[in-house]
Amino acid sequence: MNIDWNAQEYLQDFSFVPRYGEDVLNLLDAHAGSHVIDLGCGNGMLTKRLSEMGLNVTGIDASEDMLGIARSRYPELAFIKSDALDFTLNQPVDAVFSNAVFHWIDENKQPVLLRQINRALKPGGELVCEFGGKGCTATVHGALRQSFRKRGMEYDFPFYFPTIGEYATLLGQNGFKVVYALLFDRPTACKNGERGLRNWVKMFDKQAFRTVDTNTENEILSEAEQSLNGILFNNGSWHIDYVRIRLKAIKEHDI
Numbered sequence: 001m002n003i004d005w006n007a008q009e010y011l012q013d014f015s016f017v018p019r020y021g022e023d024v025l026n027l028l029d030a031h032a033g034s035h036v037i038d039l040g041c042g043n044g045m046l047t048k049r050l051s052e053m054g055l056n057v058t059g060i061d062a063s064e065d066m067l068g069i070a071r072s073r074y075p076e077l078a079f080i081k082s083d084a085l086d087f088t089l090n091q092p093v094d095a096v097f098s099n100a101v102f103h104w105i106d107e108n109k110q111p112v113l114l115r116q117i118n119r120a121l122k123p124g125g126e127l128v129c130e131f132g133g134k135g136c137t138a139t140v141h142g143a144l145r146q147s148f149r150k151r152g153m154e155y156d157f158p159f160y161f162p163t164i165g166e167y168a169t170l171l172g173q174n175g176f177k178v179v180y181a182l183l184f185d186r187p188t189a190c191k192n193g194e195r196g197l198r199n200w201v202k203m204f205d206k207q208a209f210r211t212v213d214t215n216t217e218n219e220i221l222s223e224a225e226q227s228l229n230g231i232l233f234n235n236g237s238w239h240i241d242y243v244r245i246r247l248k249a250i251k252e253h254d255i
Contacts, residue, residue: 022049024099024130027180027248030055034094037120039084040101044070047077050097060087085112092122096129103132107160110167114174114255121251127176133183133245134163140240143227144201144208147220158207164245171247175255180248187239196238197225 025046030036032054038047041059043066050057051074059079061067070079080087084101096117105113117127141157148155162170168178190196198221201209209217225233232239 022046024128024246025049025053025097027128027246028053028055028095028097029126030095035091036095036097037089037093039087039096039098039117040104041070041079042066044074044077044079046097046099047079048074051077055095058093060084085109085116087116087120089120093120093125094122095126096120098127098129098131100131102129103136103159103161105160106158107162110160110170111174114170114176118175118251118255123251123253125251127171127247127249127251130244130246132159132161133243134161134166135241136161136243137241138243139228139231140197140201140224141205143224144205144220146227147223148208151216151220153212156208156210161243162245164247167245167247171249175251175253176249177252178247178249180246182246184244184246186242186244188242190238190240193236194225194233194238197221197228197232197240200238200240 028036034055036050036055036057038044038050038057038059041047041061042063044059047057047059047070057077059067059070059077060082061070061079062081062083064081067079067081070077082088084098084105102110102113121127136159141155145155145157164181164183168181171178190200192199201221201224209220212220228238232241
């Protein structure tokens with residue numbers, strides 16, 4: 001995945017990510033006792049919700065910091081440190097659930113991800129997921145890209161935000177039948193008032209700034225705040241222009 005997490009700050013200021021993911025849980029048909037993987041479980045908030053639904057759930061995440069929080073908050077649950085592209089299970093599961101993960105994986109690695117999920121599922125098993133879709137956070141990234149370009153710098157965009165058609169095709173090529181798909185706008189308010197946009201960029205857009213010195217970074221962030229103030233800032237808060245894809249797919253055959 002194209003990010004290293006500040007797990008404590010994520011828990012404190014960006015709890016909206018798993019909170020919004022609770023709506024996706026309603027797409028699961030798995031009955032009580034079914035074995036479910038929470039892929040990219042992060043700090044375990046949704047893993048706990050899955051457990052409360054009566055499911056036998058295992059959380060998988062590549063971030064040791066995130067898993068440290070998950071294990072301390074929910075010691076009764078099972079968590080595994082592993083990459084979404086290369087995890088191993090003792091036996092296939094009934095469902096794979098994932099929230100706000102797939103868009104962090106490069107486009108050319110998406111088939112690897114879906115083949116891995118296919119192998120993890122029983123025949124007829126379900127994949128239920130939500131992640132960034134076409135146009136997600138485009139206003140923010142457009143402003144940042146302009147500031148980078150003005151300085152003769154390349155803006156590194158690490159996200160994968162597909163259309164429904166693009167991702168449904170990938171699913172079909174990797175043994176799945178799509179039974180539900182929705183693309184929708186979800187403007188999302190940030191905490192911390194006027195610093196909300198800046199904090200959001202520092203949490204979720206680190207890769208673009210990895211070679212940028214502190215002074216230039218602050219200049220770019222100030223320019224973004226100025227240019228987006230009349231667009232994304234209202235009622236004392238920044239509202240990021242999220243677009244989400246919500247999907248449910250059934251495993252039709254092995255890959």
